[in-house]
Amino acid sequence: MPARLPARLPAGESPYQSYVYAYPHKTAYRPLAPRPRLAALWAEEPKHALSLYAHIPFCEVRCGFCNLFTRIGAPDGLSTAYLDALDRQAARTAEALAAGTGGEPRFAQAAFGGGTPTFLTADELARLCDIMEHRLGADLRAVPLSVEASPSTATADRLAVLAERGATRLSLGVQSFVAAEARAAVRPQHNADVEAAIARVRAAGIPVLNLDLIYGIDGQTPASWRQSLDAALAFEPEELYLYPLYVRPLTGLGRRTEGDASSAVDADRAWDAQRLALYRQGRDHLLASGYEQVSMRMFRRSASPQAGGTEYCCQTDGMVGLGCGARSYTRALHYSFDYAVSTAEVRGIVDDYVARPAEDFAFAEVGFAMTPDEARRRHLVQSLLQAEGLDTGDYRARFGSDPAADFSPELTRLHERGWLDADAAPSSRIRLTAEGLAHSDAIGPAFFSGPVRAAMAAYEAR
DSSP states (O other): OOSSOOTTSOTTOOSOSOOOSSSSOGGGOEEOSSOOBHHHHHTTSOOSSEEEEEEEOEESSOOTTOOSSOEEOOOTTHHHHHHHHHHHHHHHHHHHHHSSSSOSOOEEEEEEEESOGGGSOHHHHHHHHHIIIIIHOOOTTTSOEEEEEOTTTOOHHHHHHHHHTTOOEEEEEEEOSSHHHHHHTTOOOOHHHHHHHHHHHHHHTOSEEEEEEEEOOTTOOHHHHHHHHHHHHTTOOSEEEEEEOOOOTTSHHHHHHTTOOTTHHHHHHHHHHHHHHHHHHHHHHHHHTTEEESBSSEEEETTOTTTTOOSOOTTTSOEEEESTTOOEEOSSEEEESOOOOSHHHHHHHHHHHHHOOGGGGGBOOEEEEOOHHHHHHHHHHHHHTBTTOEEHHHHHHHHSSOHHHHTHHHHHHHHHTTOBOTTSOTTTEEOBOHHHHHTHHHHHHHTOOHHHHHHHHHOOOO
């Protein structure tokens, strides 16, 4: 295993700074005063290809690495009360979407995330689908529908409901097939349970199975990482996500490591080197096993039903989010509810959400105003961190400027480090090299604006 980072990465700069799954990050959001009405926010938005997301904030257990907005368990009646509130929110959202110009709302894709959506019972999952269909008019059977699950909650009755209602993708968080590593990540599960859950997914006939694996777990070695990779490949999943482990504040692992790093810098650099080595090992093994790389994290089996992707573009189309942890995106504003990680704070936000009257859901509460510069950054980051890269012609058509000019200093630094593909025609596409993709979690934050950096730095984790 390498003892240090590659020479092209400047001393002191970690390749694991931030997983950029959305821009701006929710820690840049702030309370909106006065609260804008949703009808005004959506009045002139294009609505022909919206994305729909429902957030279910419940899990049966909280993994040691998890910093998602979720709570353990749901006391009697809470899941019902939560769906009641989601129904009230959906009704107000539907009214807002129906107002103004932009045409009749149509949804291009949908997802249920969390938390663990399959924490809900089969009947509750059916009600969730009813809310999406009857309140918002989403035809879940006609669009891609992705659902996150855990092995213990991927039961036959729940999967039957999801398959019947149109689920096309089921994502299982496995993390490791090595028992000692699962315990180290505070992910209590048995391989037999995982295997049984995968068998149930296949029996339900959901077309795409995704398995999540994590590298960088304490005690993990190249041999044990290969063991997990091979165990996952044996099931021939259509997708595999390889996640680097992050230890974040207020998580179980974060609390374990507080105050125990006398040589923190050296330890962090050694861990960076370990994760990079394991990432490269996993990437190369999956490529040799017939998978194609879609991003730093995502690998898709070449024979997958979704190979080749979709025309839907999350960088530009609107997102309609329902639930207390969901985000919604318009061109002018990204908005959500309050955000927290700690158990007490999350419980307070969930309790507040379920107690809200219907009219309260007619407003946006917490958010970030999107300027033209922020919109350019969002589009570039979310495109560049994909293996296919940024289509410069599409960028010019959308923003009326050239990305090479808009982001000259940042792109120049990437070029100097050898992280931009010199073979990609500069007039048509900006694409990362294989090593550039390996450093996606450092490249993404390099394009954050000053205001976003300042807001994130000022956020107090709670």
